[in-house]
Amino acid sequence: MTVTVADIERWSAESVREVFHAAGARGTATLEASRQLSSLAVFDTWEGSTAEARKHSNASIRQDLDAHGNESLAVAKAAGKAANDIEHVQSELRALRADAAELHMTIDPVSNKIVPGSSFNGPPMEALIAEMQLQPRLDAILAEANSVDAQLAAAINMADGDVPMPAAPHDNRPEIQQALSQPLPTDPRQLHDLWDKLTPEEKDWLYSRNHNIGNANGMAANDRDHYNRLNLADQLTSATAAAGRADALRAQHPDWAQGHNIPSPNEPGAIFDDRLAYEDWQRQYDAARGESKYLPDLQAVSKAVQASPDRKLMLLDTQTGKQARAAIAVGDPDTATHVSVTAPGLNTTVHGAIEGMASEATNVRTEALRQLSLTPGHANESVSAIAWIGYDPPQVSGFDQPGASLAGGWGVSHDDIAHAGAHDLAGFYDGIQAAHHDGPADLTAIGHSYGSLTTGLALQEPGDHGVSRALFYGSPGIEASAPQQLHLQPGHVFTMETPDDPIQWVYDGPPIAHGVAPLLPPPFNILAEDALAGADASGAGHFGPNPATNPNFTHLGTAPSVISDGHGGTLNLQGAHGHSDYPRFPDGGGLRTTNYNIAAVLAGLGNQAVPQK
Amino acid sequence: MKQPYEPTPPTAAAKATETLKSLPSFEDTQTQVQVAITQITATASQLIPSITWETPHEGSGDNCERPYEQTDGKRYFLPDRVATNVVVSEPTWAKIQEAAKGVAAQLEATQMQVMKDEPGNHDVGFYGPTGLFIKVGYRGNLVVSGYTGCRLPRDKK
Numbered sequence: 001m002t003v004t005v006a007d008i009e010r011w012s013a014e015s016v017r018e019v020f021h022a023a024g025a026r027g028t029a030t031l032e033a034s035r036q037l038s039s040l041a042v043f044d045t046w047e048g049s050t051a052e053a054r055k056h057s058n059a060s061i062r063q064d065l066d067a068h069g070n071e072s073l074a075v076a077k078a079a080g081k082a083a084n085d086i087e088h089v090q091s092e093l094r095a096l097r098a099d100a101a102e103l104h105m106t107i108d109p110v111s112n113k114i115v116p117g118s119s120f121n122g123p124p125m126e127a128l129i130a131e132m133q134l135q136p137r138l139d140a141i142l143a144e145a146n147s148v149d150a151q152l153a154a155a156i157n158m159a160d161g162d163v164p165m166p167a168a169p170h171d172n173r174p175e176i177q178q179a180l181s182q183p184l185p186t187d188p189r190q191l192h193d194l195w196d197k198l199t200p201e202e203k204d205w206l207y208s209r210n211h212n213i214g215n216a217n218g219m220a221a222n223d224r225d226h227y228n229r230l231n232l233a234d235q236l237t238s239a240t241a242a243a244g245r246a247d248a249l250r251a252q253h254p255d256w257a258q259g260h261n262i263p264s265p266n267e268p269g270a271i272f273d274d275r276l277a278y279e280d281w282q283r284q285y286d287a288a289r290g291e292s293k294y295l296p297d298l299q300a301v302s303k304a305v306q307a308s309p310d311r312k313l314m315l316l317d318t319q320t321g322k323q324a325r326a327a328i329a330v331g332d333p334d335t336a337t338h339v340s341v342t343a344p345g346l347n348t349t350v351h352g353a354i355e356g357m358a359s360e361a362t363n364v365r366t367e368a369l370r371q372l373s374l375t376p377g378h379a380n381e382s383v384s385a386i387a388w389i390g391y392d393p394p395q396v397s398g399f400d401q402p403g404a405s406l407a408g409g410w411g412v413s414h415d416d417i418a419h420a421g422a423h424d425l426a427g428f429y430d431g432i433q434a435a436h437h438d439g440p441a442d443l444t445a446i447g448h449s450y451g452s453l454t455t456g457l458a459l460q461e462p463g464d465h466g467v468s469r470a471l472f473y474g475s476p477g478i479e480a481s482a483p484q485q486l487h488l489q490p491g492h493v494f495t496m497e498t499p500d501d502p503i504q505w506v507y508d509g510p511p512i513a514h515g516v517a518p519l520l521p522p523p524f525n526i527l528a529e530d531a532l533a534g535a536d537a538s539g540a541g542h543f544g545p546n547p548a549t550n551p552n553f554t555h556l557g558t559a560p561s562v563i564s565d566g567h568g569g570t571l572n573l574q575g576a577h578g579h580s581d582y583p584r585f586p587d588g589g590g591l592r593t594t595n596y597n598i599a600a601v602l603a604g605l606g607n608q609a610v611p612q613k
Numbered sequence: 614m615k616q617p618y619e620p621t622p623p624t625a626a627a628k629a630t631e632t633l634k635s636l637p638s639f640e641d642t643q644t645q646v647q648v649a650i651t652q653i654t655a656t657a658s659q660l661i662p663s664i665t666w667e668t669p670h671e672g673s674g675d676n677c678e679r680p681y682e683q684t685d686g687k688r689y690f691l692p693d694r695v696a697t698n699v700v701v702s703e704p705t706w707a708k709i710q711e712a713a714k715g716v717a718a719q720l721e722a723t724q725m726q727v728m729k730d731e732p733g734n735h736d737v738g739f740y741g742p743t744g745l746f747i748k749v750g751y752r753g754n755l756v757v758s759g760y761t762g763c764r765l766p767r768d769k770k
Binding site: 359375 | 670675726738762
């Protein structure tokens with residue numbers, strides 16, 4: 001039921017404040033508070049939803065307050081706030097009434113309309129103008145009054161047990177209050193719309209309940225960064241402490257830590273203290289090591305985000321996957337004209353790669369900005385480059401995670417990991433666009449190695465993810481052969497492949513490959529041997545045809561030295577080799593053809609990129 | 614294939630640290646590169662008096678990459694200086710490039726990389742120790758860029 005002006009005039013802030021004083025003062029003596037509240041009749045003259053809610057209140061209010069002392073304080077808080085709000089609404093109404101009187105207008109308390117008063121004797125147009133001036137103010141007052149009414153009704157309902165007591169901060173806006181009592185929306189646009197309306201206190205409260213809140217797609221990048229950095233600091237503290245405990249336990253029993261001199265298991269009738277001591281030690285040691293498991297990842301992320309003030313921690317997740325996950329933006333993705341998201345491939349871990357990927361993002365962003373600066377009409381465009389390790393890239397033993405060989409071999413030759421990552425990557429794209437200011441960003445999806453498969457599959461996830469173009473390099477396949485499958489326009493898919501990238505063995509089907517494949521370094525031997533089985537029948541690897549030779553895509557150069565740039569000029573760029581050079585700038589300075597091309601594509605200047613010879 | 618970002622081996626990392634100790638500090642280098650950029654823009658302004666210089670973007674910093682990633686080194690891309698929609702004739706471009714070459718040489722940035730070289734579309738870089746660079750380019754807009762390469766901050770030397 002909607003509140004009218006007449007209702008507002010009947011409200012008594014003083015009476016409601018009595019509730020506040022009663023509930024507050026007796027918060028710790030709940031029986032007494034309950035008795036006093038039951039004797040108050042402040043709501044009897046009320047209309048609206050507050051009046052309806054009170055019908056159920058009296059008896060059960062006492063029960064609730066008896067059972068939950070804290071709840072009486074919450075009611076007191078709600079009543080106190082309502083009393084203040086009532087005073088504010090009534091004050092606004094008084095001011096409006098005075099202003100209306102000066103114009104010989106008045107407020108109809110039933111229809112909630114500004115109308116000419118009995119003293120008005122001007123022309124109808126004058127009344128219309130006055131009405132246009134004053135009615136919006138009255139509408140705003142009524143909206144606030146309805147909010148106060150709903151707030152107090154909610155307080156009564158909570159007190160009599162009709163609805164559970166939320167621990168959430170109170171908000172006058174019913175839709176926000178309701179949203180705070182539910183899980184946050186998973187749709188990035190809905191999340192963005194809600195998040196935008198929350199107060200800083202409400203955001204902090206949500207973080208206190210879920211330290212991973214900063215990973216919510218659709219949240220503004222500044223807030224993602226703020227809450228993820230809080231989470232990072234929190235996790236670093238606990239992981240560092242756990243590592244200290246593990247070190248101390250190892251120092252206590254270095255032999256046990258190495259698996260030596262382990263006391264024999266106890267048996268009935270033969271219980272020995274040293275075995276009990278060992279088992280206690282082992283429990284503590286395992287727990288400490290488990291809690292410090294992600295310390296190297298957290299340290300690497302911390303170092304990377306502190307390296308420059310233009311970095312934002314867009315993702316930090318040590319709970320979802322088998323590995324830690326993180327994403328760092330260089331430049332503000334919410335305001336940048338051009339945004340790129342780069343997904344890495346085989347053997348990538350947060351502790352081993354986030355710093356290097358963030359550095360490459362800095363390099364390619366700087367080069368993209370420089371190319372834009374050179375181009376008339378583009379000098380003021382901005383760029384954000386994001387290094388995204390938001391999935392668990394396959395790990396192959398011997399290099400980074402010893403013992404993971406079998407699982408890594410499977411992962412690298414199958415697309416299940418890529419499919420899982422693709423879903424999260426598509427959601428990340430959606431979040432970038434939902435939070436972007438002033439319309440969509442010009443978004444480029446970049447995938448390297450197995451990350452190109454993940455990227456290719458992300459672009460095929462149902463829905464429009466707002467991606468403008470894609471760039472794949474060192475790709476074992478993307479399970480697509482035409483731009484339309486990736487929801488991209490013709491000419492908007494770019495590829496690069498160095499002549500000596502061993503990834504090519506994935507596609508090479510001649511008989512000789514069967515002989516050579518096992519001799520390749522891992523993981524290419526696994527990839528090639530597995531893919532060749534499929535290639536014999538289909539002419540393609542397991543992940544579809546090679547995008548770097550597909551005539552439906554634009555192939556960019558990787559070669560070194562002075563070459564024709566395809567536009568009548570020459571270039572002197574360093575070549576890229578093997579599987580890992582593409583995004584990596586030369587150690588001693590200079591630009592690789594691939595660096596130049598990635599920057600050009602990201603800047604939307606693909607026509608300036610160096611084509612493949 | 615090893616992990617994508619293999620750490621620099623200890624011997625090479627120690628050598629990298631020695632290299633940085635022999636170079637000017639990060640702060641001094643940043644100043645030197647800034648001075649070099651200013652000298653080039655001043656020369657261009659003398660050649661094309663109507664020029665107006667803008668700084669459309671912020672600079673960007675980072676820790677150092679391989680082989681200096683285990684040092685306390687820092688690196689910084691200074692903000693580009695940009696003159697939009699200027700007419701730069703080929704003889705004038707040649708003078709700007711020559712001025713840039715001379716200024717860069719003072720920073721030991723003598724390795725030249727020509728990325729674009731055709732009428733009305735030029736892009737040239739001069740590289741020095743640990744990747745330090747001075748770049749000049751023209752494609753309708755005239756742009757001067759600078760980068761410190763990796764250097765140790767004064768308090769880490």
